[in-house]
Amino acid sequence: MAVLQIREAINQAIAEEMERDPGVFIMGEEVAQYNGAYKVTQGLWKKYGDKRVIDTPITEAGFAGIGIGAAMTGIGVRPIVEMMTWNFAILAFDQIMNHAAKARYMSSGQFKVPIVFRGPNGPAHMLGAQHSQALESMVAHVPGLIVMTPSTPYDAKGMLKAAIRDDNPVIFMESELMYGIKGEVPDEEYLIPIGKGDIKRDGSDVTIIAWTKMVAVALKAAEELQKEGINAEVIDPRTIRPLDEELILESVRKTNRCVIVEDSWPFASVGTEIAHRIHTKAFDDLDAPVEKINAADIPMPYAENLEHEAMPNAEKVITAVKKVMYR
């Protein structure tokens, strides 16, 4: 097994799928000659050239729509659209929400939209309010979209390959701060199915649910809690929509307590939906209401101390765990 950074694992997934299927191409800002703003597409332009690795103008709505249109024709074209960050993809939300998500339904199934929109999501470090937003709940809100959020190199590769092969629009949300994180990735091919979550740490006392960057926060909290004799299970749904509800409910039925960690805002967040499902479907198993740790309900400030204060961290998770355990 090779040890890869997340950016390398994603790069491999793209390269392998391009190799496998000549209909797969990637476009976005700086993906070709610059090798990607975060070097995710390193070497792809050199290998596949202008036809399949395409630098776009800074026109998110336009190239998102061109991707959707290309995917919809049904003649074997499968675009991967890189969004330099999801903050900028907001410009393309009309294309994604009004067009990609609805084409199949409105046409009563005539269209398929096999496209992946991918890029980093969520706050990084001191980038200020317009560049530090975790937007998964905005896309997860929309029927017709699939939303995936990997947290390890292994997951990123297997999930992205599944996303590229899927016939639906997939929103694939990475993290700037995680691109350098390393992990083992098998040499042989594998796919991680859409909608399949993962237990990142086995435990029995409390379930902590987290995805992308927050998985590391949850694991750190779990380690600290272990020192106090609290054995936390960490669940990573990996796909936000469709949600691996069974995995979550199973864990909560075992632990009877749950804390959700997300770096998005609290109002109408993905965690809100997960908590609701747990409350309605595992109510009798719960020993305490589900707790949620979110980023502060504010646009992200620039100053380092304020940003730190606004973000979820292990201490906050530990406090929440103790709350649901009445400790």
Added chain:
Amino acid sequence: MKEEKKKAKLARWVDLNLSNEKLIKMYRDMLHIRRFEERAAQEYGKGKIGGFCHLYIGQEATGVGAISALREDDFIYTAYRDHGLALARGMESKGCMAELFGKATGVSKGIGGSMHFYDLAKGFMGGWGIVGGHPPLAAGSAFATKYQGRDSVTICFMGEASTNQGVFHETLNMAQLWKLPVIFICENNGYGMGTAISRAMAGEHLFEKAAGYEMARGAVNGMDVIEMYREMSVAINRARTEMLPTFIEARTYRYRGHSMSDPGQYRTKEEIEEYKKRDPVETFGKELIAEGILKETDLEAMDELIKQEVQEAVEFADASPQPSLDVLHNNIYA
């Protein structure tokens, strides 16, 4: 062509009613930006400044030439490359440096950061991070001043790459349709991040994008503070008296990477050196000497004073406190 230049050189600004004092201030403002930004780069290297940090070095004449032609009751919008323009508008080194340091004494109290400088009292409306996001806001400012019967104008700086965004075209259309007193200054520095404009834009003549809206338009040498001032004076007059917008393509160049994290491997050393030969600060300094307005020693003394000011700004920023945690939830709503 050569002859024309020579003739113009004798008194190329006589038509502009520029006092010596004003000319010196324009030079000083450019040098101030240069020294401030050089220092910001150093402080970024030391880890005192976080996040993205987009330097304005090379583009000083565009900003100073344009802003020098404004009145105090006019408004300025720009994108994330905003430090230089803030300084040109008279925002103080101390508050600007403190903002970069993320301190409570910064121009946006440490909340905004490098990309989000604001000073409403000075009509400095920021400081925006989404490419193509702010031009409609600038048109809105022009809408408001016209609505209230004022003769203020709004100027809107933007990078050339932002002119490919749809909202840019929507804005130009409405600005012309509704006769808004707004001046779009497209700082064409040749590159949007690592992409040369020729790779991102169909057509060669950027300013002709405004032709589709039949807007007054033209290109100007953005490395020349006087030419910039001259074009702006015409555009400002058109906006103030006729309530009409203008689109100006200012041809300029950024010496540094797109932001501090960009090694800039997409362009050659030679290309950068070629532009440095026409350095806006140096060229204008020499011209002021040639015209007998300043002496070499004046320039040196001025440089010393500016460096001192920037040094004090760094010390101020360093010594200033971070924002109090109590402000975290302030100002979400009015």
